Every structure is written in structure tokens, then in C-alpha cells.
Amino acid sequence: MFQKRKCCNSILIISAALVLILVCLSYWFDWDDKAYYRWMDWHASDAQKESAIWLPDYRVDVQALQIQDVDKNVSGITYDYDNDTLWIITNQPQELIELNMTFAPVRRILLENFSDTEAVAYVGNNTFVIADERDFSIVVAPINAQTKALNRKNLRFITLKQGGSDNNGLEGLAFDAKAKVIYAVQERNPLKLISVTGLVEGTQGVAVGVPAHIDINDFNLDDLSGLHFDAKTGHLLLLSDEAKLLAEVNNDGHAVSYFDLEAGFNGLHEDIPQAEGVTLDAQGNLYIISEPNLFYRFTKTSP
Template structure:
């Protein structure tokens, strides 16, 4: 004779399944890490605010302005010498110079660079462009006369770190004081630090390191762009899927966030697919989103004495 399981066993099985599903969802959206961050920010926010960019104080002043004639913008960097921005496209292969209000100033054709996903200002006239799929970093030179760039004529560094197709190198950031190039892997989230490229050391050795503890503490589902703030020594990580910009302090701890969802920071609509973030010397944040949208965020108030001297380098753990 077949007997049906007791109702309490069915109920217990249902509860276990529900808890497992809830745990999986919480892990997917990094809810435990975000909850811990919320508690830490509540307890230490006043201390952090005094020595941070402090993203909660930013509001949007230019929202979703289309960049005409451009598709699939990917990445953004600020050039302090030219007082302009540069972005790359990953379809038709272009390096595009933009004004600070998002107008196109010129288009530079790219040949042989592969799947270009990031560009970063290094020093006057020198940038690094990344090839996401093949994990290559190219050093390129740009001046007023530049109208095209050929990868074959560019010094480059090839890496092979946890290759995963189209989930490779998505973001770059340069620390001019520590001579470090931060390179973000989209998924799983990793931030590598490279010394010796593009600024070569005396023996031309290249050192690649990471900080697993810092990366585990990031409560975002992906990283699409990075930005280093020289005044505070902090790193900004942009996440498209989590619709967040996260500020990391010199110890790699998340200390503030800027939500890119509708209703936050004055946004009337959510940023659809954030791909690049840049910061100028005044602390203004610029952001681009696929397919061709441009945003500007400014701090609504700047506390007296907020500007800080360059901080100590962010510690990291070396990898073999």
C-alpha cells in the first residue's frame, strides 16, 4: 500500500527548497555583502566621508545625452592635458575624442586591435587600449594630427589570466604615483595590478598582482570600468549589471556607492548599460552607456578641506 509523505515532511522539504532558492538569489545579487556594507557605512560613514570622494553627494547634471553617429561606446578616460574625454567603440573600431559635454571632436580609426573594451590616459599623448578577448594591452601615442592607429605599430603586452571569451578585460585605471595599471576582469570579478607596463622598469620586468580579499568584498556582479582618484588614492569600480559605481579606499574596502537606477541621484531613468567612467581634476564624474548615451554627475557640495594629498598605495597580494 502506497503511503503519502506526512504533511510536515512536505512542508519541511518546501521550506528547505525555498531557503536554498533564496540563498542562491542572495548570492547571485551579492545581497549578504551589500547588507554588510550598509551596516558598515551606517557605523563609519562620517569617518569615511571626510577622506573620500563620497559618491552619495553626487547628482546627475547631464542625463542620457545621445552621442550622434556612435554605437557601442565602451570605456571612458579623461585627458587632463587636452581637457577632453576619450572613448572606444568595440564594433567598428574607433577611438573617439569627446568634449566635456559629450560632443564628438574627432574620430580615430583603429586597425588590428581586436575587441576594444577600454582606454586609459597614461601621460601626455600616451594611452593604453585593451583587447578584451585576447587579453592584450596596447600602448598608443596620440597627437593633434592622429587620424588612425595600427596595432602592429604599437608596443603591447599579452596576458592569459583565466580566459573566458567575452568576459575578459573590461576596465583600466592608471595610478601615476604608484606606477600601477589596474586591469578589471568582467566575470568573475577580478582587479589586477600591473607594474612595468606601459611605464617600463629598469630591467623591463612586468609584475602582475591581485588582491583576492578586496575582490571578494566587492558586492557587484560584474565590473565594466575603473577609475583611479589621485587625490584620495581611491579606486572607482563601475558595474553595469549591478547599476552601481563603488568607491574603494586604499585598503580595498567599499566605502561609498552611486546608484545608476531611476530615482537615485536625480536620475529620471536607469542607466541602461554603463560601460565607462572617468573623473576630472575637479571631481566631476563622466559616464557613458551603450549604445551611445552620455552622463555627467557633480557633487552637490564640497566640504571644506575635502581635497586630500595622494594616499599610500593600495596593498595587494602577489600571485605566482
């Protein structure tokens, strides 16, 4: 009887050890996430994929590239489709920096009398919107070939005090050019997706709301650090640094695809350390920037 009980105890100990090892391996190698993405890819039809950005099809071709002459505090990115350039924003120093499509800076614009510049989005006609995090403001910033500096005191803006602490304010901006809607995300406490109409056009009666069709808490994001609206699909990309995740959300408010920012996913050799901004260019290439000054580009593979 004693030997039998001892044998049973040994089996239980070995079984528990095997379960623990499998849990640890799953944690370190993200087998659960990889299995989920594989399942999602298998169960989506070709029509569903073609109507989406479809993040599982992207593979990194530029990773952890240090941006030339930028040392720290890169906090947002947008694509200028009128001039085929990329723009990044930094918060110390507070600057807009234009990059060519090989990621070299071509000019810098000083941002004067801003408090904490965290995000930028191109809205067309050589005009941008800038998020000033600490005072929950969105600023409209027209730029021409001669612009060297922008003084917030001379620009149109709106302040959105939606709750949250001063350092957990606006972290991402996007623009739907067809509907003329600015989308903004509040980082945390609480997570929030905000819509603004009328600001870009400068009309009276600017409207601020929360899109009723999207529940921002449905997507398992620990924070919100970046945002992009894709005109081709009408879908939003929601970026979370802490969750190490990029989510694609359709215009019905449902997540249709995901993108993990950890090593082993989509060709990444290492985790993206602090993802702060996301955008797509005219060819559908995907860009993510990460503090302090790292650049990532992902291209879509053929089905």
C-alpha cells in the same frame, strides 16, 4: 471554536499579504538600498567624507544624452587632464573618439588590427592604454596632434591570459600615475582585479599581479564593466553593469561609498541601461557612459 480558527486564518492570510506587498514595494522602490545609503551617510564623519570621493554627494545634471555622430558600442571613457578633453572608445567600429567638455566629438582615431576594444585610460604625456578584451591584451597607444590611426602591430602591448572566456575578458582600465601601476578588471568567471607595472615606461621585466589588499569579491558586484583610479584620494571606482552599482574602494581594500545606477538614486529619472565606463575630471565631475551611446554626468553637491 470554528469561528475563532477562521478568524486566525484570516489574520494570517492578511499578514502574509501585507508582508508580500512590503517586499514587493521594497523591491520596486529600493527602500532597503536607500535606507542603507542614508545610514552610511549619517554614520560617516566629515573627515571620512573629505578623504573620499564620497559617491552619495553626487547628483546627475546630464542624463541619457546621446553622443553626437556615435550610434552604438560605446565601451569605455577616460579624461585627458593634459588637454581637458574626454575620450571614448568603441568596438564596432573600433575607434578612439575625442570629445570636448560639452560632449561634442572633435576627432576620431581609427584602431587597426585590434580584436575587441573595450576600455581606455589616459596615462599622461599624450599616451593611453587600451584593453583588447578577447585576447586579454593591454596596448600602449601614444597619440599626437597628427594621429589619425593606430595600428596595433606597431604598438607595445602585453597579453594577460588570466582565465575566463574570450568574451568575459578585460572590461576596464585605470592608471595610478604616481605608482606607475595599470589596473585592469576581468569582467567575470572569475571577477578579477589585475595590476601591471613597467608596461607604460617600456622597461624590461613587466610585472603582472593581483593586488593583495583588495578582495574583489567583497563588494557584491555581479560583473565588472568599468574602472577608474582617483589620484586625489588614491581610491578606485569599480563599475558593475549587472549589479547597477558603482563602488568606491579605498587603498586599504574597503568599500567606503556606493552609488546605485537605478532610477530614484542621485537624481536619475531612469536606470542607466548598460553602464560600460566611468571617469572623473579635474573638477571632480563624474562621468558614466552606457551602451549604445548614452552619456551621464554627475556633479558633487555642497555638504
